[in-house]
Amino acid sequence: MTRHAEIIRDPLWDNIRLEPDAVAALDTPTVQRLRHVRQLGHAFLVYPGATHSRFEHALGAYHLTRRALTVLGDRGDLRGVPPEDCVAVRLAALLHDIGHYPFSHALEEAGFPSHEALGARRLGEGELAGVLRQVGGDALIERIAELIQGRSDSPLAGLISGSLDLDKIDYLSRDARMCGVPYGTVDVDRLLASIALVEQDDGRRAVGVHEKGVSALESLLFAKYQMYRNVYWHHAVRSATCMFKRAVRAAVGTGRLDAEFVATATDGSLMTELLAHDPTGIGRAVHERRLYKRALDMPASEVPDDLPTWLSDDPDAVERAEDALAAELGLEPGAVLVDFP
Structure with a gap:
């Protein structure tokens, strides 16, 4: 690969360094499309500054993952972790949203396939597939697909999918900044400094935090609660x-x-x-x-306990219920909508 590393300026994290393989992936149509998909869907109708894109978020998630890998490497936690896993995790952070529909998660709620499944499919298509195969063959594509679908057994999988994933740290911080609200404050430096690979009861290692990072982790969880309550579910x-x-x-x-x-x-x-x-x-x-x-x-x-079924997981049933309510009120179909955030 003849490309060189590049530095991109970001309003949240300042300088983001991209390795040559990430630069090559970034310049494919699959990833460039994310420039034109808003991170927060229709939130800009309430918070006018919320026009940032999935592309910016992908860069931020990549940056935080790279920082976390550096911390783990400096501490010696990456001993025994295949180098290929580190490459896959870093690129998975950059590519985790390539399957996203327009306007955030709305269409998944409407019954369309998950963006993770679409993203896994797109890894093996077009120019992006060629870039990834040049870096690590089909094995790399499979590793990344497993990571973004939450089914990887790598010790590093928690950096991409889990309660401590770095995707979450970026979107909470970035969304709060762009919406102009004070709710998404996370002690990012403390949290990253405390990330470790910890041994579980079954002897396998997984992403966790040292005791000194517990308060920073709590700030992450509280920021998520506040952002859902005040922004995402406005x-x-x-x-x-x-x-x-x-x-x-x-x-x-x-x-x-x-x-x-x-x-x-x-x-x-x-x-x-x-x-x-x-x-x-x-x-x-x-x-x-x-x-x-x-x-x-x-x-x-x-909600009454004696309801025969819960509608939220069946978009067709939700639509039938909406139209039944509209008919009872003498309104046209679509005039009454039911939402399950």
Whole structure:
């Protein structure tokens, strides 16, 4: 590989150093697409600064993973870990979101396949596959796929998927910064300095923290709670997300939009097609920020225990329930929406 390492300036982490293999992966169309997929979906309708992209987040996750590997290496924790695992983890951090749909997680909630599964598939396609095979062959592609799908048995897997994954540290910090809220504060330096590979009861090693890092870990967990409560699950964000899901499902269900196009689109290209092929008018309402208002807000703890089934895992059942409620109120289908954040 003839490329050289590069330094990229980032508003959150300052200088991010990219190794030559990461530079090569970054310059493929699969990864460049992430420049045009917003990290927080429709949150910009509430927090105007929340227009940062999955691309920026991928760089941040890569940077933090690289820092963590340096800490583990300096401490001697990487003894016995295959060098190929370190390469795979570093690149998995960069590539973990390549399967993401436009507008964050909304379409997975609407019943589309998981972005992890799509990402694993895209690792073996196009220019990106050629880059990865040049670095480490098909074995590297498989290692990265296992990491981003949460099924790797590497001791380092927890850096990519788990309660302490570095993806989480970046998105909480970055999202808080871009939304202009004080909720995502994490003691990142302390947390990274305390990361270790600890032995579990079964004798295998996994990512953990030294005792001195427990308070920093607690700050991470509390930041996640605060960001979900105040940003990710803000009622207007959820309203826009719910409306968007209904509009896309209707367009795909009537053949006006192709599901494969939806999976590979950017925010802009999907919205353009949706506005041109929206049988409900809901997509345009989202685009113009004419959002549905809350009629009822019920905590899960108050839902009756004798319900025959829980709808949230079945988008078709949710849609039938919505239309039944609308009919009872004398409204058109799609005029009442039910959301399970």
